[in-house]
Amino acid sequence: MNSLHESSKVSKNFDPEIQKCLDLVLAEKYIHTPRNKEFWFLLEDLMLQVNHLNPKPKVMGCLFTGEPHSGKTTAVRQFKKAYLENVAGSKDQDVIISRIPSRARLKGVMVMLGCQLKIPDIPSNNTRNSYPTYVLVDKVAKKLWNDQTKLLIIDEFQKLFEISSESRIEILEGFNDLLNESHVPIVLVGVAGVDKILDLEQYEDRGNLRGTFCSRFPEFKLQPWNDPDELDFVKLLKTLHEDCGIFKEDDNASFYKDFNARKRILEMTDGLTGKIVLLIKWTARYIIRNGLPEEITLELFERVYPEIKARGWME
DSSP: OOOHHHHGGGOOTTOHHHHHHHHHHHSOOOOOOHHHHHHHHHHHHHHTTOOSSSOOSSOOOEEEEEOTTSSHHHHHHHHHHHHHHHSTTOOGGGEEEEEOOTTOOHHHHHHHHHHHTTOTTSOTTOTTOOSOHHHHHHHHHHHHHHTTOOEEEEEOGGGGGGSOHHHHHHHHHHHHHHHHHHOOOEEEEEETTGGGGGOOGGGGGSTTHHHHHHHHSOEEEOOOOOOTTOHHHHHHHHHHHHHHOOSOOOTTTOGGGOHHHHHHHHHHHTTOHHHHHHHHHHHHHHHHHHTOOSOOOHHHHHHHHHHHHHTTSOO
16 A cells, blocks of 8 residues: 555545545444453353343343443443354344433333334334333343343433433333343443432332342443553553554554653543544544644644544544
8 A cells, every 4th residue: 555645645535545544544443441341241240140041030230331432332332243253152132232212211112122122013113002011021021031132231321311200210110120020131321420310209209229220230330541651541542553554553653652642642532432532543534634644643633632622522
């Protein structure tokens, strides 16, 4: 491949060589961090609870939280991808990833799950579903068990803030019931502070729902990076640099060897993995589009940062 600088001399929109470089840089790669590794071990442990010959009467779930752009959704999506690629005999239905729809009550959540699981008598266009909610929970639970699902991941859990307190309680009770009836561990994914969904006076009228929920769904919080000299943080930056796949390796010039660059990256991104990934990828994109020398520098981070921030850290 010609260098980016050489190809830029005739660079124009939709240049296939430029597009090839952009595709390589912007493709999603595994994010190798100890935080993800610890979380993935937890997901594996949860899956080990599932025994279709001798089902456990009660299984544990998890509440997985972190700040926006901390890499939560990427972590669960990449876990499923890695699981399917590396576990012999694995099937797509082993790990189901769904989400909380906007402003939905428990019935809407279960209908959406039922459609995703392709339960034949829960069609997506049935706007007048006559099943009682408890029947929908039972149907979803049975389908998860019959499909031999090992893990159910529900993203966007913070959307429960959009609905009334009574509807929140109904959904929380529904997930407790689904956990009990399906014998399949459930991971609820949401932004940091989502645990305050449980701070409701109505729990006093619902027995021990709060205590039960917290004990069955203990919180795992994804922490941001905060130390520019942390060896694992340096390794993360090096991995992301290598994953771009277009830069020449130069141990003396690489930005991740520069303390000031690492410190500034933490300041720009609040130490959030998703923002760090985006900052590096957009800087690589800037280099490609402008035919600059194939080297990420602190100066280029400063040039790209205002543009990313203005776009609201879009992903």
